[in-house]
Amino acid sequence: MDAFRKGLRWVFLTVEGWLDLCFPERWNPLRNLGALGFFYLWVVTVSGIYVYIFYDTGAAEAYLSVEAMTHEQRYAGGIMRSLHRYASDGMVLFMAVHTLRELAFDRYRGPRWFTWVTGVPIMALVFVCGITGYWLVWDKLAQYVAIATAEWLDVLPIFGSPIARNFLTPQNLEPRFFTLLMFLHIAVPLILLLVLWIHLQRVSRPRMHAPRGLAMGSFAMLLALSLVKPALSQGPADLGQVPSVVGLDWFYLVLYPLIDVWSPQGMWGVLGALLLMLTALPWMPPMRRAPPALVGLDNCNGCTRCAVDCPMAAITMAPRSDGKPFEREAVVDPDLCVSCGLCAGACPTATPVRRVSAFVPGIDLQHLPLRDVRESFDRAGERLRGEGRVLVIGCDQSLRVRDLERDGVAAVSLPCIGMLPPSFIDYALSRGIADGVLVTGCRPGDCQCRLGVEWTEARLAGTRDPRLRDRVPRERVAVHWAAATERRDLERAVAGFAARLRGLEGASAAQHAAAARRAGGRG
Amino acid sequence: MARVLRWLGQAVAYGLTALLIGYLADSPPYVHLAPDRALIKLAFAHGAVRNEGCRRRTAEELERLAPNMRRQVVCPRTRVPVLIELELDGRILHRASLPPTGLSGDGPSRIYERFPVAPGRHRIVARLNDTGRAAGFDYERAADVDLRPGQSFAVDFRAEAGGLVFR
Numbered sequence A: 001m002d003a004f005r006k007g008l009r010w011v012f013l014t015v016e017g018w019l020d021l022c023f024p025e026r027w028n029p030l031r032n033l034g035a036l037g038f039f040y041l042w043v044v045t046v047s048g049i050y051v052y053i054f055y056d057t058g059a060a061e062a063y064l065s066v067e068a069m070t071h072e073q074r075y076a077g078g079i080m081r082s083l084h085r086y087a088s089d090g091m092v093l094f095m096a097v098h099t100l101r102e103l104a105f106d107r108y109r110g111p112r113w114f115t116w117v118t119g120v121p122i123m124a125l126v127f128v129c130g131i132t133g134y135w136l137v138w139d140k141l142a143q144y145v146a147i148a149t150a151e152w153l154d155v156l157p158i159f160g161s162p163i164a165r166n167f168l169t170p171q172n173l174e175p176r177f178f179t180l181l182m183f184l185h186i187a188v189p190l191i192l193l194l195v196l197w198i199h200l201q202r203v204s205r206p207r208m209h210a211p212r213g214l215a216m217g218s219f220a221m222l223l224a225l226s227l228v229k230p231a232l233s234q235g236p237a238d239l240g241q242v243p244s245v246v247g248l249d250w251f252y253l254v255l256y257p258l259i260d261v262w263s264p265q266g267m268w269g270v271l272g273a274l275l276l277m278l279t280a281l282p283w284m285p286p287m288r289r290a291p292p293a294l295v296g297l298d299n300c301n302g303c304t305r306c307a308v309d310c311p312m313a314a315i316t317m318a319p320r321s322d323g324k325p326f327e328r329e330a331v332v333d334p335d336l337c338v339s340c341g342l343c344a345g346a347c348p349t350a351t352p353v354r355r356v357s358a359f360v361p362g363i364d365l366q367h368l369p370l371r372d373v374r375e376s377f378d379r380a381g382e383r384l385r386g387e388g389r390v391l392v393i394g395c396d397q398s399l400r401v402r403d404l405e406r407d408g409v410a411a412v413s414l415p416c417i418g419m420l421p422p423s424f425i426d427y428a429l430s431r432g433i434a435d436g437v438l439v440t441g442c443r444p445g446d447c448q449c450r451l452g453v454e455w456t457e458a459r460l461a462g463t464r465d466p467r468l469r470d471r472v473p474r475e476r477v478a479v480h481w482a483a484a485t486e487r488r489d490l491e492r493a494v495a496g497f498a499a500r501l502r503g504l505e506g507a508s509a510a511q512h513a514a515a516a517r518r519a520g521g522r523g
Numbered sequence B: 001m002a003r004v005l006r007w008l009g010q011a012v013a014y015g016l017t018a019l020l021i022g023y024l025a026d027s028p029p030y031v032h033l034a035p036d037r038a039l040i041k042l043a044f045a046h047g048a049v050r051n052e053g054c055r056r057r058t059a060e061e062l063e064r065l066a067p068n069m070r071r072q073v074v075c076p077r078t079r080v081p082v083l084i085e086l087e088l089d090g091r092i093l094h095r096a097s098l099p100p101t102g103l104s105g106d107g108p109s110r111i112y113e114r115f116p117v118a119p120g121r122h123r124i125v126a127r128l129n130d131t132g133r134a135a136g137f138d139y140e141r142a143a144d145v146d147l148r149p150g151q152s153f154a155v156d157f158r159a160e161a162g163g164l165v166f167r
């Protein structure tokens, strides 16, 4: 499983790298897969409402109404029908890639099991939507789908008379059958929406909206495809005639040939095994988890920043329990916590320059408290020599920054770059630990802990608390995001930064720090 | 220049996605039944007569039961199996004894079978036994049909229509 994930991850990062060459960083489709899924769902919904208006139920009416829509109003109904079909296909495509990606990046186990497991019924529901949709057209493909589905359902011992018998001859087919189908085709998507809502209950600030440029591009693509290859029916259904050769929609009907190849029972077996395996995956094997974040009430003032910044909605603010004169206190739900440290990076009490000998912020990681991080900063400073000394601060989720170490370059790795309180950068520069600090981590939109990169950028830009203080010389702080496959790129960035630092006036940060101290202490 | 190349790259990415979606939306075609074959479908749900009468358990039978279960007389509601035979041009195509469905064996017997055959003239005979009689059949229907390629020919059973139905 480990090797499989690694390989898959490498494929993703490589293709993502290609796409980064032509898409703006934040538009990269592979970093917006969930949002793209939603985008396609919206296109399906709007086009579906239009198509529904012109659809008639009934064995003869269904086919004729779809034909009329397709040909008599080619540039309205015809396009809408095509959009409905292709956006549905796109949804399956992006859902599949989204699922593979969460798998590849190990975002399906541990506290994330809930989001993964709720994804499984989503998959099933999407397929039911597509299958009933193709059925409604009542062309030859619909006939094939109807009969195959009926034969498939009939092996379940729940129906008295085989459903497939309804499709033996036209006389057997009842008009209210289409009313039932139409009902299913509307009700199941509504259930799908509900389950999607549940899917995102444990994701704090889910990215549900594709960036505008990506949405426009995707829509233009669907529109172009609809014009070049309008969705067509495959001739009216004729129950006296077997639909021998059909143009299958392989996105939705990929399992159907198995009914013929094996048997309906075989197909149930495959499907059951597949769903069972997907559901059990988060525990095969379960994730080895670091201990959850720990609140130190002595230092927590109930400011809520950690709760707001937590990517897993793992922190709630509870009424104060220790008698301190604050209204609330942070409480961590250990079942939801992924031990990313974003909360520690957000806490206003996480300032390393505090002289308190026992440096304990309001919230901290048990396996890597910020006190240890400060110590590793100090040790990194001892390793650094020469001019243009760079301290690289990276994260365990992306490439191993320790591999970048050499003369003049030292590195410290955190569970997520979002754990870094900006005051630590100040600390490194003002104590003369390094001449410059380079911050790196997963690429934007790709943060393993979802929000770490976003929060770091905002904190450094001074738009989000805790902010990087104004007195920190910005020319000594660099940010360069890099995926695990972009080591050479990062090495070049570090070398370039070191060269810039050497060129700076009063080259060493220690001199700058001394000047700052003379000018007004630590403030 | 770099800008144009980037736009071009995006266009290629969208183009490839559109190609994938557009192609797999209806291709490659799936051959469900070879175009030069016809199909005979045998499908119905029909309940045979019930096992009749109550009977007295033998002494050995009673011996094997738990003491609190030793009822002398048993009256099963189960149905007998339906026997179906389908003959094509004098050859038996399918013969089956269809057990009743339902947990207590009192539901209808069901069958759904498909037989791809060569098109052309055929003599089709269907026979059905739903009374558990030891020999012979309760229903029989025969027909000479000319099957077109791709034709779907149904063999059904409808008690209300007088028995076996060909369509």
Ligand code: HEM
Residues within 6 Å of the ligand: A033, A034, A035, A037, A038, A091, A095, A098, A099, A102, A107, A108, A112, A115, A116, A117, A118, A119, A120, A122, A123, A126, A196, A199, A200, A203, A205, A206, A207, A208, A278, A448, A450
């Ligand atoms: C069309 C169907 C689906 C849509 C629209 C959808 C949408 C989303 C969205 C918007 C997110 C949040 C992404 C973020 O903000 O980082 C998400 C997360 C996730 N999805 Fe889906 N999803 C779908 C189907 C699935 C399926 C089938 C699975 C797997 C069985 C799945 C597994 C996950 C997981 C594990 C996460 C959590 C990521 C994390 O916690 O970092 N999703 N999904």
Ligand code: SF4
Residues within 6 Å of the ligand: A292, A293, A309, A310, A311, A312, A313, A314, A315, A332, A336, A337, A338, A339, A340, A341, A342, A343, A344
């Ligand atoms: S470590 Fe991460 S997931 Fe856990 S409480 Fe802190 S911010 Fe939330």
Ligand code: SF4
Residues within 6 Å of the ligand: A295, A299, A300, A301, A302, A303, A304, A305, A306, A307, A329, A330, A343, A346, A347, A348, A349, A361, A362, A363
């Ligand atoms: S950020 Fe720190 S001080 Fe604020 S609520 Fe969280 S633990 Fe308490």
